[in-house]
Amino acid sequence: MAIEKTIITCPAPATSHLERFGFLFGYPIAHSLSPLLHRTIYQNLGLNWDYFLLPSTDIKAFLELVRDPRCYGSSVTMPHKIAIMPHLDDITPEGRAVGACNTIFKRGANLVGTNTDTIGVRESFVQNVADPQTTYANRPGLVVGGGGAARSAVYALHAFLGCKTIYLVNRDASEVEGVMSWCKSQGYGQGLVHVATAAQAEELEGAGAVVACVPNFPPATEAEVEARKIIEIFLGKQHKGAILEMCYHPTPYTEIGELAEKAGWQVILGTEAMLYQGFEQDRFWTGKSLEELPIKVTKEVIGVELAKARH
Structure with a gap:
């Protein structure tokens, strides 16, 4: 008799006050610096956007959240990088070549998966x-x-x-x-x-x-x-x-x-790889070039957080 895996889900964050929002979908993800990275970028660009941790293994519930018209997309981490791919409308050549998706962005109403880890x-x-x-x-x-x-x-x-x-x-x-x-x-x-x-x-x-x-x-x-x-x-x-x-x-x-x-x-x-894969995600999500993103200040903010972890 097969043992069913328990699906871990979490309540949807409050987003009614936001123009746009996105997620980090994975489990466990409590240690992630991604929210700090993306929030720093949005704040410095003057955007009423936010980025939330979604510690969950419930792919169905996640897909409902990410298809909200105000959701710009999502980061995807373990254990979903491969499992999410059949649920997407399209995959970029890089995503197909690596065989894993760590980023979802929108193309019209379609969910497109790519891999910015590369x-x-x-x-x-x-x-x-x-x-x-x-x-x-x-x-x-x-x-x-x-x-x-x-x-x-x-x-x-x-x-x-x-x-x-x-x-x-x-x-x-x-x-x-x-x-x-x-x-x-x-x-x-x-x-x-x-x-x-x-x-x-x-x-x-x-x-x-x-x-x-x-x-x-x-x-x-x-x-x-x-x-x-x-x-x-x-x-x-x-x-x-x-x-x-x-x-x-x-x-x-x-x-x-x-x-x-x-x-x-x-x-x-x-952390350099983490930062630059995140900057690439925000190129997809905001439509801005790398030169237009607040790279220097974001690196400084992440650096302060890392210094805490070193002591």
Whole structure:
């Protein structure tokens, strides 16, 4: 007998006083900085808009809320990034290629899904690396992890940063195979290399752009220890590039980030990816260009919040 999953729902927020509104749909999401990010943008643009957390697993109720004509769209996070896709009217090419939706925007009355995580990865490097030619251009990329974030990272490294070869490192070989199979099916997996052992890593050319997509915890199992050794070997190679550490909760200062910094790499905090994927969302929702958005003040506000978490 199948056990039914309990659907978690939450009351709809009060929106009658607003011109427009949106959501972050996921569960659990209490720690998210997204409301602070988007509210700061709307306030600085003088918009009577708001953005609400919707901690829920009730897709049907969510779709009713998001189809309100005043709703501009929604962010989508775990566990809904894949599950939401069949319920949408259209998916952008980026969303299809990654196989996950983290953003919904409106095209007329239609709900369109896209993936701005790829833009978050791209802009983290573009906005923070002073000299791409000597840092990561014409060099292999490296992605640590095996989930949806890893697919977004592979797509960004391939499509935007021009990495023809991308190494994959993860404690779970089956997850790597899943990422490789998916990316190949979507036409951007030809240059993927699963680096499974430290000995293999020793023989390979150094990476230029690294994206770490794993939680921040010390390696415990044999597979985790081996994966960490592989990372340390790449960080220890002669060429020093830039690493984006996607983990930023509860703190963006991670073990892998510390290892990279000590090895002489430029470390880009995961909050940069969070910020730039959010700015891309607001480009869809407000129709404004990146240059028209209050980037500087929003970064400052998020920075203050992160400083609290560090202490």
